[in-house]
Amino acid sequence: MQPLFSETGLKRVEEVARAGLLCAFDFDGTLVPIMSRPEEVRLSDDVRGKLLRLSAHAPVAIITGRALEDIRGLLGFTPDYVVGNHGMEGVPGWEARAAVHAQQCAGWKAQLTGLLARTPGAEGIEIEDKRYSLSVHYRAAPDWQRAAVFLDEVCAALDPQPRLVAGKCILSLVGVDAWHKGNALEALMELSGARTAVYAGDDVTDEDVFRIKRAELLSVRVEHRPDSAADFFIPRAEDTERLLDELIARLAACDARNWLRKETALHQ
Known part of the structure; x- marks a missing residue:
């Protein structure tokens, strides 16, 4: 597991941040810090704003251990996909x-x-x-x-x-046969037609995603852990904001290049 904000890590971000990217995040400990009273947690205005900007360029998914009825009241916006109960709620057919x-x-x-x-x-x-x-x-x-x-x-x-x-x-x-976050992410990739995906999480339940070894998936763990299967790590939950910034900048540049190519072809 390597630092995401390194030359190698940012190069990997560049590789996946293109048309057809699915951006998926755990909630507690990733988009918000761990709190002693989980019911009082809310997304900060900054994080919510960056998720909204990100969603203008790519589908956004929240995959959390919270129940669906709980998490929907804490977001303050409507992502493309919301999956609760560690993958058991929210994926079509659940x-x-x-x-x-x-x-x-x-x-x-x-x-x-x-x-x-x-x-x-x-x-x-x-x-x-x-x-x-x-x-x-x-x-x-x-x-x-x-x-x-x-x-x-x-x-x-x-x-x-x-x-x-x-x-x-x-x-x-x-349940021993219940879907986990890894099942949910792969189902959402198929459902959305994603060609690449990024997933960020901080806990043991996120290891079900981190253990998926697909070239088109970038996995990021919050806080370094030697035994984690994640590809890269960021030091703190607050650093998720920089990850959002990096994704937004690259996707916006990608969209601009695609628009320019279309305009050039149209006027040739």
């Missing part, structure tokens, strides 16, 4: 799989609620019901490491066993 995931989550929630109520050491642990997945938050727990180990043990007793995805003081529970 409704056909939704009932099974909802039933599984209802069962896990009932089991977890009972287990947490009966077990000492569950202080500060909260269950967020996203209908098709569950997120168990432990940022408020007195001892984060102990809470993480405790949750692994508790979730091992669930029936049926979920796929567990560990994040930053959060444990997501999804």
Whole structure:
């Protein structure tokens, strides 16, 4: 994983930033910083403005772990694609799989609620019901490491066993056959007819995208992590703004060249 804002990284941006690009982003930790109260997060005016300018040149997708009904109220604009629940909501055809995931989550929630109520050491642990997945938050727990180990043990007793995805003081529970962000991105590339794509994310759930090795996909991780499968990294969530600037500048230049070629051909 190399720095994106290096000669090699910016050359790669230049290669993908052309007609037919799909621009996809995670939300929390990528477009906005991680907050102790996720419900209070909003896009800054600067980031929203740059996403709107970007969308004038290329389709924009938000692929997030939040539920669709949650994320849509936080954006302040309408992207071309919005995918929630780590890839389970928003991609065409997702409704056909939704009932099974909802039933599984209802069962896990009932089991977890009972287990947490009966077990000492569950202080500060909260269950967020996203209908098709569950997120168990432990940022408020007195001892984060102990809470993480405790949750692994508790979730091992669930029936049926979920796929567990560990994040930053959060444990997501999804169906073992549920779509993930990688499935969602590839589906959106096909749906949009994208010839290239860029994806930026910051968490373990984004590794499902980073592990896709396609020449036409540029993957960017927020914060360096030695074991990440991402191609490049940017140091902080705030640096996503520079990524947006780089994409806008190159796509605008590409559009201008294409317009000039058309005008030249028209008057020959």
